[in-house]
Amino acid sequence: MPRLTTPMPGSPKPSEELAGSSPAGDAAAPVTVQGAASAELFGPGVEEKMRITGLNFFYDKSQALYDVSLRIPTNHVTAFIGPSGCGKSTFLRTLNRMFETVKGTRVEGDVRLDGEDIFDLDVTSVRRRVGMVFQKSNPFPKSIFDNVAYGLRVNGGLSRAQVAERVERSLVRAALWDEVKHKLHESAYGLSGGQQQRLCIARALAVDPEVLLLDEPCSALDPIATAKIEELLLGLADSCTIVIVTHNMQQAARVSDYTGFFLMGKLVEFDRTEQIFQAPARKETEDYVTGRFG
Amino acid sequence: MTSAGRRRRRDAVNNVMLTLTGLSTLLICGLLFFVLGYLFLKGASTLDWAFFTELPKPVGETGGGMANAIVGSAKMLALATAIGVPIGFLGGVYLAEYGQKGFAFVVQYLTDLLNGVPSIVIGIFAYTVVVLRMHHFSTLAGGVALGIMMIPIAVRSTEEFLHAVPRGLREGALALGAPKWRMLATVVVPAAKQGIITGIMLDLARVAGETAPLLFTSFGNQFWSPGFNQPAASLPAMIFKYATSPYADWHRQAFAAGFVLLMLILTINVSARLILSRSRLSRAR
Numbered sequence: 026m027p028r029l030t031t032p033m034p035g036s037p038k039p040s041e042e043l044a045g046s047s048p049a050g051d052a053a054a055p056v057t058v059q060g061a062a063s064a065e066l067f068g069p070g071v072e073e074k075m076r077i078t079g080l081n082f083f084y085d086k087s088q089a090l091y092d093v094s095l096r097i098p099t100n101h102v103t104a105f106i107g108p109s110g111c112g113k114s115t116f117l118r119t120l121n122r123m124f125e126t127v128k129g130t131r132v133e134g135d136v137r138l139d140g141e142d143i144f145d146l147d148v149t150s151v152r153r154r155v156g157m158v159f160q161k162s163n164p165f166p167k168s169i170f171d172n173v174a175y176g177l178r179v180n181g182g183l184s185r186a187q188v189a190e191r192v193e194r195s196l197v198r199a200a201l202w203d204e205v206k207h208k209l210h211e212s213a214y215g216l217s218g219g220q221q222q223r224l225c226i227a228r229a230l231a232v233d234p235e236v237l238l239l240d241e242p243c244s245a246l247d248p249i250a251t252a253k254i255e256e257l258l259l260g261l262a263d264s265c266t267i268v269i270v271t272h273n274m275q276q277a278a279r280v281s282d283y284t285g286f287f288l289m290g291k292l293v294e295f296d297r298t299e300q301i302f303q304a305p306a307r308k309e310t311e312d313y314v315t316g317r318f319g
Numbered sequence: 320m321t322s323a324g325r326r327r328r329r330d331a332v333n334n335v336m337l338t339l340t341g342l343s344t345l346l347i348c349g350l351l352f353f354v355l356g357y358l359f360l361k362g363a364s365t366l367d368w369a370f371f372t373e374l375p376k377p378v379g380e381t382g383g384g385m386a387n388a389i390v391g392s393a394k395m396l397a398l399a400t401a402i403g404v405p406i407g408f409l410g411g412v413y414l415a416e417y418g419q420k421g422f423a424f425v426v427q428y429l430t431d432l433l434n435g436v437p438s439i440v441i442g443i444f445a446y447t448v449v450v451l452r453m454h455h456f457s458t459l460a461g462g463v464a465l466g467i468m469m470i471p472i473a474v475r476s477t478e479e480f481l482h483a484v485p486r487g488l489r490e491g492a493l494a495l496g497a498p499k500w501r502m503l504a505t506v507v508v509p510a511a512k513q514g515i516i517t518g519i520m521l522d523l524a525r526v527a528g529e530t531a532p533l534l535f536t537s538f539g540n541q542f543w544s545p546g547f548n549q550p551a552a553s554l555p556a557m558i559f560k561y562a563t564s565p566y567a568d569w570h571r572q573a574f575a576a577g578f579v580l581l582m583l584i585l586t587i588n589v590s591a592r593l594i595l596s597r598s599r600l601s602r603a604r
Binding site for chain 1 (some may be wrong): 485491493501
């Protein structure tokens with residue numbers, strides 16, 4: 026996939042004949058997301074990993090997500106962008122049912138992983154298949170090895186040799202092995218911020234998730250650490266479906282194949298990344314990606 | 320007022336406050352050292368090997384010791400820990416991790432109430448429930464009374480240290496597919512472990528000096544008290560008995576016992592603080 030830079034203000038507006046798009050600026054009509062559910066969006070050979078239909082999210086009485094529908098493509102990087110408070114993190118947390126750890130949250134709608142309703146599956150098995158990396162790295166107060174092995178031991182069924190082998194493989198996939206292989210039994214807290222975040226990625230990868238969710242994983246990191254993580258995500262996408270939430274548009278443009286734009290709890294537009302950044306269908310999207318607000 | 324004048328005024332206020340707070344600190348430390356020093360002067364000379372190994376001798380005979388009181392206190396404190404710590408710890412885990420709004424509030428309130436119950440009332444309770452049933456005083460009754468006193472502080476300190484574990488750690492474990500109980504047992508409690516242990520040690524130190532509940536539960540014993548079913552001597556109760564007696568020799572022994580008890584409590588307190596400060600240092604980056 027060609028990578029892009031963000032467009033300059035004043036780039037040509039898209040024609041309004043694009044299939045399924047609402048006229049820009051039509052606030053009264055319900056949001057029909059440009060191509061989000063259409064079969065043509067994904068192109069040949071790209072399968073659907075997760076399908077979200079009509080998702081509404083409530084914190085007690087207030088609503089945070091309104092009728093979100095989209096499909097996540099397998100083994101590609103999908104990014105979600107939008108201003109603070111637009112609901113993209115909330116949306117991410119519904120994909121692995123992490124919202125259930127907070128009291129007073131409620132969800133309506135359908136979320137399917139490989140066609141199965143995640144609310145019918147056992148929650149721990151959903152979370153094993155759909156891993157998550159958080160904004161602020163959260164290594165356990167254990168050794169580096171024990172951190173990565175944690176998920177493996179929770180799920181059980183592996184011999185010590187198998188655990189050790191999986192730990193090494195995950196650390197290699199997370200581009201951290203060379204830096205820690207000589208100190209696996211030291212505390213994870215001795216690592217730098219960027220290394221800790223890669224450790225969290227290794228920890229999430231150890232259980233071989235089908236999907237990896239990343240919630241603004243680089244927002245607390247310096248540019249060099251950020252670049253390392255972006256590079257590793259691009260490499261991971263061949264074997265894992267990546268979904269990343271980011272407030273950094275340039276990152277979304279660099280890293281993702283598909284991008285969704287959230288605004289005030291609604292999915293305004295979802296399309297291939299180059300469309301979103303070069304020829305967005307909606308005015309709100311264009312305003313956002315050209316930096317007119319947010 | 321000129322700027323120089325304001326400066327002088329600021330300096331003066333500064334000095335006054337520094338003096339006041341410094342004096343208060345000196346007073347507090349002074350009190351502690353005074354008590355320690357007084358007990359040491361009055362009692363340390365009576366401390367000898369016999370004090371720790373021999374039974375009390377009848378009045379008029381010199382020598383003897385409080386070995387039975389030391390062992391009795393140790394047994395009662397062990398029993399108190401065995402009763403108070405599991406209940407307190409599990410209660411604290413419940414409050415911190417599973418509590419529903421209304422019920423948890425009630426439990427917290429009742430725990431704080433229990434903490435405020437005078438120790439002699441707890442003694443009466445243990446008397447009614449254990450001593451009257453068994454028809455005699457016992458180490459068991461003393462241990463039960465002390466154990467009940469340990470529960471509220473164990474609950475609150477466990478709860479507080481569990482709350483201090485960052486939310487991110489819990490989410491990280493849950494996101495890997497760990498069920499809640501496992502997340503608690505393998506990530507949260509180990510992370511709070513040092514604080515919880517410290518809280519329990521301080522709890523123990525506080526309970527070690529309690530006298531009133533022991534007066535009519537374990538009562539006292541001039542001799543060894545094997546097992547848990549017989550009346551037993553304890554350091555606080557012996558101090559009470561010897562200090563209020565008319566015999567100078569017993570007064571000296573009471574001071575010695577007081578000194579030993581104070582050193583025990585001080586040691587527990589200081590080690591607890593050291594453990595806690597070491598864990599705080601290793602956490603801070």
